Amino acid sequence: MKTTFLHRPFLYRLIASAAAAALIAGCASTPLDETAAPVADKSKTAAPAPTGPDPRAVARVEPTPSQTIDPLSDPNSPLSRRSVFFEFDRFEIQTQFQSAVEAHGKFLAGNKGRRMVIEGNADERGSREYNLALGQKRADAVKSRLVLLGAGDAQIESVSFGEERPRGTGHDETAWAENRRADIVYK
């Protein structure tokens, strides 16, 4: 029993390849003399036009998003943007991030079962404790915007890592800009 089961995929492969071989044989074994028959002769017999679908037709289709796909996993959705960046010692949401924040707010408003954590961060300059508070203020700024857009307070938790978990590990403006950030993390 066990052995049969183990061999079943191999059997399937055998059957599948036999069928494919038969199909190829069916097409390729047309006798040469038959093809030599004159075309005019064929039209005289007035063979009926083939009916039904052309077996060689290839219909081109493109996948359509299924109803069940999570919009959070759609890379083309504004919901795919999960980071908001800030200026030094600032916590205001800049214009270029407002559309993304708006999309998350509307999504939470329409999906009351979804929850997220907003993680505030700061660059390494200045005081670690002040940066912890600044990261919190950035996370809170994103949270209050989401609540204004209809998200429930209980759907969102805001936390701060201050300067303790830098994404950019350099010590220049590029790294600092990357680290002045609030991340939206869905649960």
Next chain:
Amino acid sequence: MLIALGSPAQAQLRVEVTGVGSNQLPIAIATFQREGQPPQDVDSIVRADLQRSGVFRLVDAGAAPMPETAAVNLPEWKTRGADALVVGSVARLADGRYDVRFRLYDTVKAQQIDALSYVSAASDLRLNAHRIADRIYEKLTGVRGVFATRIAYVVQSGKAAWELQIADADGANAQTALKSREPIMSPAWAPDGVRLAYVSFEKGKPIVYVHTLTTGDRREVAAFRGSNSAPAWTPDGKGLAVALTRDGPTQIYAINLDGGAPKRLTNSNAIDTEPVFAADGSAIYFTSDRGGGPQIYRMDTSGGNVQRVTFSGDYNVSPRISPDGRTLAYVSRRNGRFQVQTLDLASGQELALTDTASDESPSFAPNGRLLLYATEVNGRGVLASASTDARVRARLSGPSGDVREPTWGPFYK
């Protein structure tokens, strides 16, 4: 000017002397006579301590050992430029302990001003060297020395490896009190020198712990909703001021270690954090951005009578108050550089203590004469000390890894 001291024990200590050293007291510390291969180079430790204080200038005493029993020609040492002379010995006793002896002479008055013997296990030789430096410092300046005190700091040794370490005041003899895969922040010594408060992210968010170093016991003392950070001990060691977000914005609260609800001390819609008590318990200094950018403020310990303290520059953080309550140290951004500054609270006189660009976490020595701080060298955190007169800076080389947030412990009885 950078001086790398040549002895093996302190080979990596770098002391930077800025400005004229004319007020520095010239002292000669002879090579101690050694018997029984002592594991520590006692006279080198004493020399490094005294030099790092900024108060002394070392006069070459030559390589020949001079025990405390040696006859000394004090006028000759005076002629060689030394106002004080130290001689001594380290000898292994029959039971394995070591006896360290020293004599301190005033060459100007041509008299002995101190003579002492310390007997200890080999493991305490370094501590006894610091104690000798403390005696010499106090005899010659009238101020208590801080070399036998300890410091605490945080080291990040990997992507997910943080350590809370305790070391001698010179950065040597480091021991790990806590190792974590999550960030550790803001260590603060209790006045007893045995407990530390700090912030740990080990549960995924900042929580304040109190840790007893002698036993390893630790407990959560602030684990409220939101973030819990910035612990500062009350001068009596019975409570803490902390920064909490339990009611919304980061605000300062008082908590009692015996329990009870936290009492809110600040009431702003801004960031209020980094509280620190004046040593006499009369005030709390803290950082707030209620005026638009971070500045240092002062309030009564009950939360009333808030006054702004710093006005120069648009970014002033991390207040620390000197033990005598007269000087405020803090980090100030000037021309894009973050530097340790002091402010004389009575006169309003400011003094820049460093010329580096990424200074953090100043901490006063318990005698108020030195400040410990973190700075950055080649992208890595290191510890440094500066004399409060801004004349001498030294880099502490003991701790390795990315070192930050030093805090200087209290005197031991």
